[in-house]
Every structure is written in C-alpha cells, then in structure tokens.
Amino acid sequence: MKNINEINIKSFRGIRNLRLTDLAQVNIIAGNNNCGKTSVLEIIESLRQPDDILMWSSLSRRTTTSMRNRMSFYEGIYDLFDINIEDKRLEYTFKTEDDIVTLWADAVESVEEITEKRYEAISGLSYIEKENREELEDQTREIARIEFKVALNGKAILKEKIYEGQMNASVYPRPLRRQKSLTQNIVYISPTRHASGEVFLGEVLNRPDLYEEMLSILKEFDENILSINYDKNNFGRGTYKILSKSNNKALPLNVYGDGMKKAILLMSAVVKANDGILLLDEFETAIHTSAMERTFKWILETCKKLNVQVFMTSHSIEAISKVLKCCPDMEKDIRMITLVETLNGIKARNVDATKAIKLKEQYGLELR
Amino acid sequence: MKTMIFCEGTTDLLMIQYVLQYKYGWHYNGFLENAETNRLRKKTLKRDTDIVDIESCGGIMNIPKRMQELQEQIQNTTREEELVNKVIILIDHDTVSSNREFLDKINEKIGTYFLEEDINVLRKWAVDNDFLESTELDIYIKCLPESEVGAIESIMLQALDTDSIESKIIQDSRQFIETEAENQDRYLQKKSLVSKAIVNTYFAIRMPEEKYDERARILKAYNWEENEVLNDSFAFLNI
Numbered sequence: 001m002k003n004i005n006e007i008n009i010k011s012f013r014g015i016r017n018l019r020l021t022d023l024a025q026v027n028i029i030a031g032n033n034n035c036g037k038t039s040v041l042e043i044i045e046s047l048r049q050p051d052d053i054l055m056w057s058s059l060s061r062r063t064t065t066s067m068r069n070r071m072s073f074y075e076g077i078y079d080l081f082d083i084n085i086e087d088k089r090l091e092y093t094f095k096t097e098d099d100i101v102t103l104w105a106d107a108v109e110s111v112e113e114i115t116e117k118r119y120e121a122i123s124g125l126s127y128i129e130k131e132n133r134e135e136l137e138d139q140t141r142e143i144a145r146i147e148f149k150v151a152l153n154g155k156a157i158l159k160e161k162i163y164e165g166q167m168n169a170s171v172y173p174r175p176l177r178r179q180k181s182l183t184q185n186i187v188y189i190s191p192t193r194h195a196s197g198e199v200f201l202g203e204v205l206n207r208p209d210l211y212e213e214m215l216s217i218l219k220e221f222d223e224n225i226l227s228i229n230y231d232k233n234n235f236g237r238g239t240y241k242i243l244s245k246s247n248n249k250a251l252p253l254n255v256y257g258d259g260m261k262k263a264i265l266l267m268s269a270v271v272k273a274n275d276g277i278l279l280l281d282e283f284e285t286a287i288h289t290s291a292m293e294r295t296f297k298w299i300l301e302t303c304k305k306l307n308v309q310v311f312m313t314s315h316s317i318e319a320i321s322k323v324l325k326c327c328p329d330m331e332k333d334i335r336m337i338t339l340v341e342t343l344n345g346i347k348a349r350n351v352d353a354t355k356a357i358k359l360k361e362q363y364g365l366e367l368r
Numbered sequence: 369m370k371t372m373i374f375c376e377g378t379t380d381l382l383m384i385q386y387v388l389q390y391k392y393g394w395h396y397n398g399f400l401e402n403a404e405t406n407r408l409r410k411k412t413l414k415r416d417t418d419i420v421d422i423e424s425c426g427g428i429m430n431i432p433k434r435m436q437e438l439q440e441q442i443q444n445t446t447r448e449e450e451l452v453n454k455v456i457i458l459i460d461h462d463t464v465s466s467n468r469e470f471l472d473k474i475n476e477k478i479g480t481y482f483l484e485e486d487i488n489v490l491r492k493w494a495v496d497n498d499f500l501e502s503t504e505l506d507i508y509i510k511c512l513p514e515s516e517v518g519a520i521e522s523i524m525l526q527a528l529d530t531d532s533i534e535s536k537i538i539q540d541s542r543q544f545i546e547t548e549a550e551n552q553d554r555y556l557q558k559k560s561l562v563s564k565a566i567v568n569t570y571f572a573i574r575m576p577e578e579k580y581d582e583r584a585r586i587l588k589a590y591n592w593e594e595n596e597v598l599n600d601s602f603a604f605l606n607i
Contacts, residue, residue, distance in 0.1 A: 338446060340446045340499045342498075342499050342500075343501060347498050347499055349444060349446055349498075349499065351444070359441075359444050362437070363437075363440075363441040363444070364450070365441065365444060365445060365446075365450055366446070366447060366450065
C-alpha cells in the first residue's frame with residue numbers, strides 16, 4: 001500500500017474543510033480537547049470497510065457496557081454528521097501517489113410507520129409482554145429514521161435505514177464482497193484497549209526476528225522475561241502467558257501491569273498492520289517514561305520495515321518529544337500535526353520532526 | 369504582552385536591562401547563555417503579566433537573521449499567549465550609510481520595505497499566520513545616537529560625564545584612543561569601535577579589577593534613573 005499523502009475533509013462531525021497535506025510514514029496529531037484528533041483517526045478507519053454498516057457502527061463511539069446508558073445506533077450514526085448543519089453529509093478524500101479515493105455519506109431524515117414487533121426487533125429490547133403479544137405486536141408506531149447512503153468514488157456501496165432508538169446493528173446483512181478501497185488492513189488501538197488484555201501476538205510469533213526484538217524491549221518492564229507462549233487449555237480456549245525467571249511459573253498476560261500490556265499491544269499491532277495503516281489513539285497511555293524511548297524507537301523502525309503508515313494522537317509533550325527524537329534517521333519521515341480551532345474552523349499546523357523540535361526548543365512554542 | 373528586544377552586544381543588553389529594571393520597574397526573571405562559549409545570549413524580565421526578552425545577537429549583521437527566525441516563530445504560533453506583540457531593535461550608528469545597509473538586509477530577510485525614515489519611529493509589521501486573528505506587531509528600530517555617528521557607548525559617556533574629574537578622565541581617554549585610531553589602519557577603523565574603546569579605557573581607569581560583565585554594578589553608584597541623558601535616550605524602553 002502506498003502511503004496516504006493527503007487527506008481533505010470537507011465535512012465529518014465538527015470538522016469542516018480541513019486539509020492535511022505532506023503526510024508521512026509517521027504522523028503525530030495533537031491539539032486541544034475536542035479539536036478533532038480522534039475524528040481524523042475515525043475518518044481513516046472508515047477506509048477499512050466502508051460498505052459494511054457494522055464498520056460505521058464501530059465508529060459511532062457507543063462504547064459503554066451498560067445497555068441502559070449506551071447511545072443508540074441511530075444516535076451514533078447521526079452524530080457522525082455536523083449537528084449544526086441541516087444537510088447531513090460527510091465527505092472526505094484521500095490521496096496517495098497512485099490513487100484518489102473519495103468517500104461520502106448522506107443521511108436523509110424522514111418518518112416511517114412500523115409495527116411494534118419490528119420495532120422490538122430493531123431496538124434490541126424486549127418490551128412487549130407475553131400475554132399481550134398477539135394483540136400489540138401488529139400495532140404500529142411512527143418512528144424517525146435516517147436513510148444512510150455511502151458512496152466510494154461516486155459509486156453507491158451501502159444503503160440502509162436506521163430507526164430512532166435502534167440499538168441493534170446486527171439486523172443488517174453483511175456485504176457479500178468487500179469493497180476495494182485503499183486498504184483493508186487498518187488497525188485501530190484505543191487509549192484503553194490494552195486493559196482488556198487483547199494483543200496480536202499470533203502475528204509476532206510468526207516473525208522470529210521481530211519476536212526476539214520485542215522480548216528485548218520487554219526487559220525494560222521485566223528484566224527476567226524469557227518468552228511469551230500461547231497456552232491452550234482443555235476447553236479449547238487459549239491465553240498468552242509470559243515465562244519469566246521472576247516467577248515460579250508462566251503467568252497470564254492479564255495479570256501484568258498496564259504498561260507491559262500496552263507495550264505488547266502496540267508492538268504486536270505494528271506487525272498486524274503490515275503493509276497497512278496503524279491508528280494509535282493517545283499512544284502513550286500507560287507506558288512509563290523510562291520505557292518510552294526504546295518502545296517508540298522499535299515501533300517507528302518496524303513501521304518503516306513493514307511499510308506501515310502510522311497516525312498517532314497524543315496529549316503528552318513528553319511522549320511527543322520522545323517520538324520526534326528517538327529515530328534521528330527518520331526525522332524526515334515524521335510529521336507533527338497540531339490541530340487548532342480558529343474563527344474559520346479547524347486548521348492544521350503541519351511540520352516535519354526537525355522543524356517541530358526547533359519550534360519547541362528554540363522558539364518555546366507549544367506543539368500540542 | 370510580550371516584547372522582544374534585539375541588540376548588538378552584551379553592553380547593550382546590560383544597559384537595556386538596567387534601564388528596564390531601575391527606571392521602569394521590571395523584574396529579572398532569568399537568562400540564557402551559549403552552552404559552548406558561555407556568551408550571554410538573552411535575559412528575561414517580567415512586570416505583572418508582561419514579559420520582555422532582551423537578546424544580544426553578537427553583531428548588527430546577525431540581527432536580520434534573528435528577525436527572520438522571529439518571523440518563522442510568529443508564522444507558526446497557534447496560541448495568543450505565545451504571540452510576540454512588539455519588537456524593538458537597538459543598533460549603533462556606525463557610519464553615515466550603516467542604517468541604510470542594515471535596513472536593506474532586514475528587508476531582504478523578512479520581506480518588508482523599511483526606509484531610513486522608519487528608524488526611531490514606531491511602525492507596524494504584519495506577519496502571516498493561519499491560526500490567529502491578528503499577527504501585526506509593533507516594531508521600533510532605535511538607532512543610538514540618533515543624529516550623529518557613534519555607538520551606545522557615546523550615550524554612556526555623556527551620562528558618565530557628571531563632574532570635572534569624570535570629565536577629564538573621559539576627555540583623556542578619548543584623546544588617547546582617537547590618536548591611536550588616526551595613526552594606524554589596522555584597528556579601530558569604525559566610529560563605534562572607537563567609542564567602545566574610549567568607554568573601556570575609562571572603565572579600565574575607573575575600576576581596573578572589575579570584569580567586563582560586572583560593569584553594570586557601577587551604574588548603580590549613581591542615580592541613573594534621574595539622569596537626563598539616559599532618560600531621553602532610552603525613553604523608547606517605556607514599553
């Protein structure tokens with residue numbers, strides 16, 4: 001996959017007419033809260049499978065375990081559009097050396113009359129009592145809906161109706177054939193994903209050279225670490241365990257601290273994103289300052305080796321400084337993008353690593 | 369409000385610092401020196417929420433380059449609190465044509481059109497910036513002495529000339545240095561260097577054990593705050 005060198009965002013959530021040019025192998029995105037950092041990552045992630053409604057559902061920030069408090073699928077999709085504008089349209093374009101990809105999505109609002117039975121199915125809630133079922137399930141109600149349409153380079157690839165109160169996105173059929181966009185290998189790592197213990201070690205264990213390098217870096221966290229192994233139990237389930245001279249037996253990854261889990265997640269995500277795109281949201285979360293330099297250095301060098309384009313957001317000036325300086329040979333491959341809210345919308349200050357270091361150290365300017 | 373003051377050398381920097389502190393009530397807030405040469409580069413003063421950085425550029429011809437860097441800094445500023453609101457440049461009056469040459473260099477570096485009539489007058493300098501509403505700075509290019517050829521040391525000598533003893537030492541120092549300058553063509557070929565040599569000769573007599581950069585202390589021996597010569601010449605520092 002050729003690197004994305006430009007993103008033109010006409011409209012997405014609160015971002016209007018933002019142009020990100022001269023993008024590089026590694027792109028650090030910073031800025032005040034609510035300036036659109038995560039939105040930029042979501043835009044890139046939408047390239048993964050834009051013809052799949054479940055992909056759009058995953059962008060809609062509905063992550064909470066409580067069903068009671070969770071935003072509906074309808075609200076999540078609705079909020080992808082600029083709430084200040086009546087005309088609901090998303091539009092953005094990606095450019096690589098060889099390709100231009102334009103994605104747009106419309107949401108046309110209307111009202112539909114549907115049966116209670118249908119509403120129960122799409123809302124994901126069972127609320128019609130058993131004794132009244134026959135009587136009530138054919139009754140109808142008027143419900144707001146949006147007709148959500150997506151087009152890739154002008155060609156319609158998705159068209160679905162989404163109803164107000166709809167919690168359930170799995171009622172839609174999955175696309176039979178994957179729509180070709182720039183790449184499907186896009187790996188997104190949220191700030192807290194490491195807490196679940198999820199990693200992509202399967203990819204790493206197939207690469208002995210990278211596995212060995214990773215172990216060497218993990219010694220910053222546990223100097224006695226010997227190996228990481230996949231342990232399958234009698235019930236067909238498996239778990240990754242770490243063998244270390246610090247303990248009498250191998251321990252599951254889950255019992256280790258957040259820093260170790262985050263480092264393993266980040267490093268394994270690089271390998272998983274081979275020849276694709278890696279999106280790291282608040283990449284420095286949970287990693288101790290003493291381990292940052294070696295971990296980031298490995299990530300950047302391996303991204304270059306595996307042709308992975310990285311977009312990473314951060315609030316931490318310490319982490320940003322470490323990334324800018326950890327690989328002097330790669331200074332031209334790193335861009336520092338600061339999103340700034342201005343009277344005319346969100347704008348980007350975009351400089352290479354050398355200039356970013358100069359702005360910070362010589363001029364005393366804030367990079368975040 | 370943030371002000372940058374660019375001057376040619378350490379003497380100018382110390383003089384400006386002294387006037388700001390003891391005449392205009394600014395407080396010293398730190399310095400920056402070159403890690404390799406230990407040359408004093410910058411001093412920072414504060415007054416309430418205002419900040420002034422006084423930077424010694426190591427020669428008049430380094431000032432245009434610093435202005436170009438300041439321009440780059442302002443072009444990349446994204447926050448109001450980082451903005452520089454005013455820039456003051458203090459230069460000596462080396463020769464009759466030195467101001468013109470200096471302005472040509474500044475204009476070349478930062479794309480402006482300053483003329484000689486813009487010296488010693490408050491002007492505006494607009495700098496492109498995509499992020500902030502207004503990036504137009506006040507700019508004041510101060511040449512000392514204003515009308516005659518000389519250096520900031522000329523002003524200092526006028527100010528030091530407070531009684532007959534000081535007057536004689538200054539006069540004798542001047543005579544010695546000017547005679548040396550006239551009788552050879554290797555040293556002291558600029559008027560400003562002659563002025564500096566006269567001041568250094570005066571100080572060599574006045575305080576022979578003191579180091580060059582401790583000279584500011586002697587200024588405290590007099591009520592410089594009430595000195596008419598200094599007050600007139602440095603009124604532009606009433607920021």
